[in-house]
Amino acid sequence: MNARFCVFAVLLLLTTKAHPASVHLVNAGTSDYVIYHEADAPSSVALAASQMQDYVLKVTGAELPIVNRPGDKMISIGDNLAARQAGVSLAAIPWEGYRIVTRDSDVFLVGRDCEAGQLTPNGGTSNGSLNATYDFLERFLGVRWLMPGEHGDYVPKSADLWIPETDLRDAPALLNRRVPYLQQHRADVKRWCMQQRLGASLYLNHSHNWRRTIPASHFDAHPDWFAERGGVRIPPTGRYKLCTTNPGLIRAYADAAIKYFDQKPAASCYSLSPSDSAGYCQCDRCSALYETDPNGDLSVTPAILAFYNGVAKRVGKKYPGKILAGYVYADYVFPPKKTVKLEPNVFLTWAPSFDYGFTLSRSELQQQWRELLSQWTQVTSNLSYYDLPMHIETEAGALNPPGLEILKLIYPNLQRAKMKGVYVYGIEAWGRAAPLNYLLARLAWNPAADVEALFDEYCAKAYEGGGDDINQLFRLLDREVARHYREYPKARYTLTTDMMRDIYAKNFAAIEKLYRAAESKVRDSDAKVRLSMIGDNLTVLHWNLRQQGVLEAAEESTFHLSDQAFSAFLSANRGSLALSPTMVNDPPPSVRSKFQVTVAPRAKHRDPIKPFQLRGDQHLVLRPLGDDRVELKFSRVSKRGKLVHYAVYRQDASEVASGLVSDTEPIGWESDQADYYHLVISADTASLMVTVSGAAWAVDGKLSDQGLHLLGKVTPLYFYVPDQTASFPLSLEASPPGETASAMLRDPGGQQVASFDCSIISVDRQRIEVSAEQVGWWQLDIQAAASGVIDDVWIKTEPPLSGYFSIAPDFALEVQIQETGVE
Ligand SMILES: [Zn+2]
Structure with a gap:
């Protein structure tokens, strides 16, 4: 148990003894409490009640009935008359926020909720009472959702359940919290994201959107809408670029956005973001706006912001309340040298693309990251964050460490900068990076959370008796990956042969030893499954290291499989949470x-x-x-x-x-x-x-x-x-x-x-x-x-x-x- 948790346990003990108002919810495995919500409460409130029932049962053995009339002793969920009569109101509680309050013998979980199908004023959703329920289950019952699925829950057993006298309120610091690339198509991953209180009361769509908005088919009629290179308007292929200073193009783009809002009145945001990669227009009018960035490279930022403003101004005339979102990224990641006043409906998503992979292990990039963050917050307060700063892209089973130092740099600074959203990539293969995925979700809700404590608690709970070994394993990789990124200036976010040799082959024996040590100590059946997900990736990693000829005495490893056995192993893992190999599943x-x-x-x-x-x-x-x-x-x-x-x-x-x-x-x-x-x-x-x-x-x-x-x-x-x-x-x-x-x-x-x-x-x-x-x-x-x-x-x-x-x-x-x- 870590220090933070000890303090909490002591507090719990003190409050229990000191305050007769604490609630004895379950006594020796039995309870006379009910879970109450109004019959016509939003569906997220009904889900909250059923999650409360499930986990109280799992922890204590007591099954509390769910009722639609207030009981003598109840856990009341949702903003209802009973709560208001008890003086528990939602005044000053923001979207997605909530209160947890004990009153006499009752517990009230009251959050700001959207009715089914209803959106917040910013086009998002709000499940405050459900958020309250998950907070309650974590805080007072000790439940953790370590991973999606049936083996992902950590549920301590206790036949007695006391809730100390409580009056707390909480709300997310960031209005838009997303961790993409977790296999979100799976129902168990969707549920896990809810349990981690991911969500958005502010809807943002900032995807690359030029090709969808101005299709290549316009080229024959309007070649001047498309980028000029070497004196020629280039036929649009791939990630083609537009001539952003062309008045006709700005008009056409705005018309497309207006048409989108006409057809989808509930939609609140349209993306202005350019196609990925380089190739910007070199016409005289566009070139006149370009600058040189501090590294001596081309910066097209002034032209992109002028384009965002131009489109937003036109769209704002008809739809002043809708958001036009666009990246500041890649060739336009540096703020303009001259001050630009943005239209009030423009929303920027800062994607500091230079920091992908673990490049923030380099101190000069940390410095640049801090400077740019501060500069962009001066340009606008309509700002969200997009990044993959602890992400090695591969299917080769290379375990992805959590990047504890980088997390400690990024998240508190995002909160200080009053960012409105965070979109940081997770890892689809959970066996490679479950601790990272968990930390990203926790920090999205509370960017000021203690990263070290969260990581230590995660390892101890997820891998039980093997927790210390797995903690050491990921910390070893964290150090080695950071070292590699400092020693190899070209390392980016895709796995290279150098990484395979210098990080993974070099440390494979140590990793294998720690893993097998953990395996010998784990007793809990769910923890065994969670651990084996790491093992599955080590099997894949071993095969890849062997293919590349960078592993000495490869046949002696306990992870060695013949090619044939390996192929069968992969087939058996189609669609798994641990590996998520992209196979050819259906005929294209x-x-x-x-x-x-x-x-x-x-x-x-x-x-x-x-x-x-x-x-x-x-x-x-x-x-x-x-x-x-x-x-x-x-x-x-x-x-x-x-x-x-x-x-x-x-x-x-x-x-x-x-x-x-x-x-x-x-x-x-x-x-x-x-x-x-x-x-x-x-x-x-x-x-x-x-x-x-x-x-x-x-x-x-x-x-x-x-x-x-x-x-x-x-x-x-x-x-x-x-x-x-x-x-x-x-x-x-x-x-x-x-x-x-x-x-x-x-x-x-x-x-x-x-x-x-x-x-x-x-x-x-x-x-x-x-x-x-x-x-x-x-x-x-x-x-x-x-x-x-x-x-x-x-x-x-x-x-x-x-x-x-x-x-x-x-x-x-x-x-x-x-x-x-x-x-
Ligand atoms: Zn141009």
């Missing part, structure tokens, strides 16, 4: 369309295949050649912390096989009369090369609107131009000036018909005219440009072409999608 939409596939006659002019690397998710269509076994070999699999999964489907979308993509294990299957098969790879940012035997094949260039994505190594691409094609658009994309590419297009006769160059402009899109003699296989040769280097390159064809590319010219496959889908 492209698999549900009907295809016509033709094996091509050999192209006349063809160049041999060169080593290449495909990046990101992939969809291949394969047509078996004869009765041969179809086999695919992968190489250059660069996982980037991701477990790369594949699934094979027949043309009717039934599954043939699935598993993990690796350099060592080819995949294959016997052809079973299907006309063609789909191979789907969930790769995220991973890249790989694939070699196919036994089938003609083509790769889908339409999974992203940027087209087929190659990384660093390129090979000629082939695509079929069918009869009656008059023309088609083709584009090449890179990220100049650093990452460039050029390409040469040849028709079926081998004649060069066009050349593409992305050394200055990012997208070179051309419409290619086709004559009757040019039906057949075209070839695109991608090359280095005159300047820059080849890294990420995208190639895209548009209708009337199907968007598929062949890579191996001797096994080219023509793919056409038929109009009538399977569904």
